[in-house]
Amino acid sequence: MRNFPRLLLGALALALPLGHLAALGPPSATAATRVIGGSEVTAADHPWVVAVASREYFGSGRSGQFCGGVLVGRSAVATAAHCFSSEVLGTDVSRVDDLRVVVGRTDLRTDEGREIEVARVWVNPAWDSRTNAGDLAVLTLASPMPAGDVLPMAEKEDPAYAPGTSAGVFGWGDVRGDGSYATTLRKARVSVLEDARCAAAYPGGPAGTYQPESMVCAGLPQGGPDACQGDSGGPLVARGRLVGLVSWGVGCGERDLPGVYTRVGSVRDLIADSGGVS
Template identity: 60%
Template sequence: MRRPLVRALTRPLALAAAAMAIPLVSASPAASDGVVVGGFPVDVSVSPWTVALSSRDRFGGMRSGQFCGGVVVGPATVLTAAHCMAKEVLGSPRVTDLTVVAGRTDLYSDVGREIPVGEVWVNPAYDSSSNSGDFAVLKLTEALPQSSVIGMAAAGDPAYTPGTEATVYGWGDTTGIGSYAHTLRAARLHVLPDSHCEAAYPGPAEGTYEAETMVCAGEVRGGRDACQGDSGGPLVAQGRLIGLVSWGSGCGRPTSPGVYTRVSDLMRVLRWDTGSRESNETA
């Protein structure tokens, strides 16, 4: 199985309810200088559109109930990974205390706002086998300020060009072996050619990379990557959102870059243009 982040396994990258982490394909530690793997601490004021998804009923209160990340793309609209909303993560029926935590760098604190999620729309075309279309839209019961909103990169945006520097944000595993951050972390990566992920993930055993719906990002030598618990969080390049943390194999491996949901594709599906912050097509 993939690593979605809860990140998907080969890895979704979300947290599992019972063990707080979906196990990696390999238990060997990833290369890291501490944190997101190979990253550094950052204050949420630098990226106010980065939010934590929370359910204390499901994940406990120590880290504010965080299990995935999300991105504010409209005052009352948050994007995350579809696999973060799966019954394996949030139970069946789904938890009733699903909340977005905004403006909180340290999950041990009570700084910022905790806003209940009023409605959840999961992409009906999401394919859990290939991880294609891995996105969901959350509608909040209260609005955040426009300063918390990040713009999205449409198709043809130069931010998707291979070699472009990008940054991923999250509170997930910092080592690849289950060391979860309680303060926000970021890692600087590069957008990689689609061919790099097509070679790494050619088929079912290790996942199937689909360039139309996914973005390949990481470092050719490995060491910087998103990891478990970062799912649904933002990949940002040139000041615009280009990806959502989705899946991969292990964390920080040189031959297994991270795979992100392509934002230009979800904009196409939701009929959002570059001037839109809310979708009339969802929920």
């Protein structure tokens, strides 16, 4: 399940918990969220999509990818806090000496693009693993990227949050919900959903609690396209802006169980204050 919370990491189906990561060899089903029902796209056309990786903890077959992320500054990557939990990594993040951000790589089996060292990991101290609120981390890169590769962030009251808005979610996670992780970047087309629908799906309990002030949910009412294990931390994009980060959910692509994302408009000041955005 995604709650698993979709906090699982792994390969792109876009999802580990939508943010769930695991340190098992090939991305573990407990670690990533995937993109379900999506289609292949290229990193060249979407240079702001990145893979968060550690070959030591997740193997080298898919460049060590265990979560997704998005360039929000020349030296800053926004991703999910749960990606750096001990449950996902199997250790404290301070012990992961080979943490890298992979940019410009469509196929994780290749050496296309670059692998950039992470100089600093900031995990939101207000992240609540019980409710999944505040699921945000910011990685500061050792080398800056071109300004043109940065994706603009939505404002708090951005019209892109209107229900029915078409959005795309990106990742290398599970593509079928059964641990079938993608090797190439994928995109799934979803719609921003009404807060009432999301609150009804996640009223509180083991799976998490939907909180509209800090979360946004997206999918299709009948189920279908969705993020999944291994996609955690990846971007939800609408109207050319970053509106969400893959965070959690139950299952992948199931009817009446939409994917839940960290609402970027509500945390953009936190991102700016994290130290990596310039």
